[in-house]
Amino acid sequence: MVQQRKKGGIAAMKGRLLQYGIIGAVVASVAVYGCSSKDSPATPAPIEDPSLADINFRVPQGWDAPVYNFSGNPLTVNGFKLGRKLFFETRLSSDNLISCGSCHQPFAAFSQFGHDVSHGVDEKVGVRNSPALFNLNWHTSFFWDGGVIHMELQPAAPITNPDEMNETLQGVLTKLQGDATYRQLFKEAFGDEQVTTERVFKSISQFMGLMVSANSRYDKYKRNEAGGTLSAEELDGLSVFQAKCASCHKEPLFSDFTFRNNGLALKPNKKGLIDSGRGHITPFEATSLYRFKVPSLRNLKFTPPYMHDGRFETIDQVLDHYTSGIQQTPNLDPLLASGSIALSATERNALKAFLNTLNDEEFVKDPRFQEPR
Structure with missing residues (x-):
């Protein structure tokens, strides 16, 4: 329960x-x-x-x-x-x-x-x-x-x-x-x-x-199962992820389910309002403004666009945000206080390669979860 x-x-x-x-x-x-x-x-x-x-x-x-x-x-x-x-x-x-x-x-x-x-x-x-x-x-x-x-x-x-x-x-x-x-x-x-x-x-x-x-290539790698081989670049990407992303996107679920402000520019939504995020639920707690639940990084191949308002269409746009687009908005997460997450071109490519190992083809094709005919 x-x-x-x-x-x-x-x-x-x-x-x-x-x-x-x-x-x-x-x-x-x-x-x-x-x-x-x-x-x-x-x-x-x-x-x-x-x-x-x-x-x-x-x-x-x-x-x-x-x-x-x-x-x-x-x-x-x-x-x-x-x-x-x-x-x-x-x-x-x-x-x-x-x-x-x-x-x-x-x-x-x-x-x-x-x-x-x-x-x-x-x-x-x-x-x-x-x-x-x-x-x-x-x-x-x-x-x-x-x-x-x-x-x-x-x-x-x-x-x-x-x-x-x-x-x-x-x-x-x-x-x-x-x-x-x-x-x-x-x-x-x-x-x-x-x-x-x-x-x-x-x-x-x-x-x-x-x-x-739970049957992505990453999962099979962690369980030492057939089909779980990761390339050298993907393993490098795992290291980059653990060093620079895992504080919020905790393995194995790739989220810690907390609420954070990741520095998105505040802009009006479809109703012409600035979405206050968690602040909508706890409006008398000023510290909750502009915080949203940390999403899982699993299955990103299948789930574009990204962020709470779908403002980014590609993973590259997401990474651009973290490397150069973070805004100093109220309640910005302390982990982003420096204004950027440094990624070299090599680290960026490795990280993208690793994120692709989190896609679970078996899950999206599982016949149990398809619309009944």
């Missing part, structure tokens, strides 16, 4: 819910959410999809224990299958055209390839880049500002965001309860046909929680 947080975490979660205007919707759904809190998985159904033969969560060798471990949400084939279908279900949106998978595409490591910010219903656009989704069980918070601290609450935000899916939680339940196929899927997963927000969120969390990316 996700580790419990004290008052600060609760305030952060409330801040995120207020941002999306859904605190009332979540409170209104508590009775529905809680009515099945003692659900136990139903009798397993025969596995018709061969890709679902292995629905097990394993902590990769050398990784720390996850924050979310399914102890309160037993992982089952039927629960995962339901969650996968819901993840790609367009009826979770008000116009019945946008799904979670619209902004989190499997081939893009569950980011939205080529879009600087999220695209939602009625051709609306958000203000932040759709973050890649993998290794979520190790995250201590969600979204660029960390406004939600529990994976099972995370789906409420995009579903109710007016620029994303723009639906109500009750609207989702009504649509699903009225569908005989879904009623059967809920029965197979939870024992009866009742559709509740708790069951919706738990099943989606089973799908997202199983999305572990």
